[in-house]
Amino acid sequence: MKAAALSSYGSPDVLRLTEVPEPQAGPGTVRIRVRAAGVQHFDSRIRQGWAPPFLNLDFPVVPGNEFAGVVDQVGDGVTAFAPGDEVLGYGTLGSYAQYVVAPADQIAHKPASMPWEIAGGFSGNxxxxxxxxxxxxxxxxxxxxxxxxxxxxxxxxxxxxxxxxxxxxxxxxxxxxxxxxxxxxxxxxxxxxxxxxxxxxxxxxxxxxxxxxxxxxxxxxxxxxxxxxxxxxxxxxxxxxxxLDLPLLGAARSVERLIDLLALYERGLLNLHVREAFPLDRAADAHRALDTGHGRGKLVLVVD
Missing domain, CATH: 3.40.50.720 (NAD(P)-binding Rossmann-like Domain)
Structure with a gap:
């Protein structure tokens, strides 16, 4: 499959469209055909060589930790989702790609009224x-x-x-x-x-x-x-x-949080301004825009 991946760390130029193995859904997981993926500062830090302690990275590295798309494979034990379902969700890596596999408890059904570009950039921030x-x-x-x-x-x-x-x-x-x-x-x-x-x-x-x-x-x-x-x-x-002796955040993402946010979206109390949407082969340009530290709203990748 096509993915925007890293073969080395550095400037946005190291983020290039390449072919990587297509993932398969396993027990408790689903595979999603990605329609849009959010671009976050976490991804930029990964690109520059940082990683949280629980990650051991080997090249090629596919960044991206939020996505939206259509379920096309369902692993054993998954009953809440079926092929054809439109969903959005989160992970740690792998979203800058045509397919991503995620645990079933990290995705939620996408509201029918929510555009793909908003859905792709919704779950992380x-x-x-x-x-x-x-x-x-x-x-x-x-x-x-x-x-x-x-x-x-x-x-x-x-x-x-x-x-x-x-x-x-x-x-x-x-x-x-x-x-x-x-x-x-x-x-x-x-x-x-x-x-x-x-x-x-x-x-x-x-x-x-x-x-x-x-x-x-x-x-x-x-x-x-x-x-x-x-x-x-x-x-x-x-x-x-x-x-300054201030408390640290110390919290974690959960699908319950995501569902709560989606309910606010459907009530018209929460929306996301998409600053710019880039095709997958321009992921490097998306990171250049991100690294400026300026601009309003969200940057996303649109995946064909």
Whole structure:
């Protein structure tokens, strides 16, 4: 099958279309003919040579940990899915390909109204936002600060905080994305020098919870404006969190989270802006766009 794979680590140029063995469904798993796959910063880190401790990687490496497509093989013991079902789900690697195999408890039925491009980029950042906001204890009446609010993770987080009852959501972003944040229901503030004063102008009594997708100085500023340090979480900078004695995230993805997010989507409370969709043979271009660290919404790959 065709896949966008790595034969070495490095810049986006090492991500190339190639032929790899076609996976087969085994007991408890299903094979999905991929229609779209999300592009995440996790994938970029894999491309650059990082891997979590539980992974032992051998080339070729096929990145991608979220996908949507059509079930075409069902392994023994799987009863909830059948060939022809439209699904979306998550894994660790392998989604930048024509086929991916996933455990049956890591996929969910795709809403009929959900476009493939949105479905392909939904489960990863969506669950990241869900995990983080749950750990922060976001609830009705809260004032929530979200750093990097215009990106894919931030887009989910702003909407999810509002869906869970937050009265005010403050989102940091460059000025070019302020109107976009307003459209999501957030109060935009510009990041950079003077951030603490700008946040206090919106929330003079401080904020109840903070989600960080930027790290560094944004995380340091957070402890100056939050009422309770125990309600600060970072997705990107555990080292600074340890230095500031902040709790780490320590949560995991689950199909229950995904189903909860899909229910919010079907109620019109959660959506995903797709910044750009690239064909599989342009996965390197998708990573170049990702590595800029700018732009609103989600990058996805469309798989023929």
């Amino acid at each position: 969506g669950q990241g936002a869900h995990m983080c906001l749950e750990a922060m204890g976001v609830r009705s009446g809260d004032t929530v600060l979200i750093h990097g609010a215009a990106g894919a993770l931030g887009t989910f987080s702003v909407q999810l905080a509002r869906a869970w009852g937050a009265t005010t959501v403050i989102g940091t972003a460059g000025e070019a994305n302020h109107d976009y944040l307003r459209s999501l229901g957030a109060v935009p503030v510009t990041y950079g020098e003077g951030l603490v004063e700008r946040v206090r102008a919106v929330a003079p009594d401080g904020v109840d919870a903070v989600m960080d997708t930027v790290g560094g100085e944004a995380l340091r500023a957070s402890v100056e404006v939050v009422k309770d340090r125990g309600r600060v979480r970072t997705m990107v900078d555990d080292e600074t969190a340890k230095e």
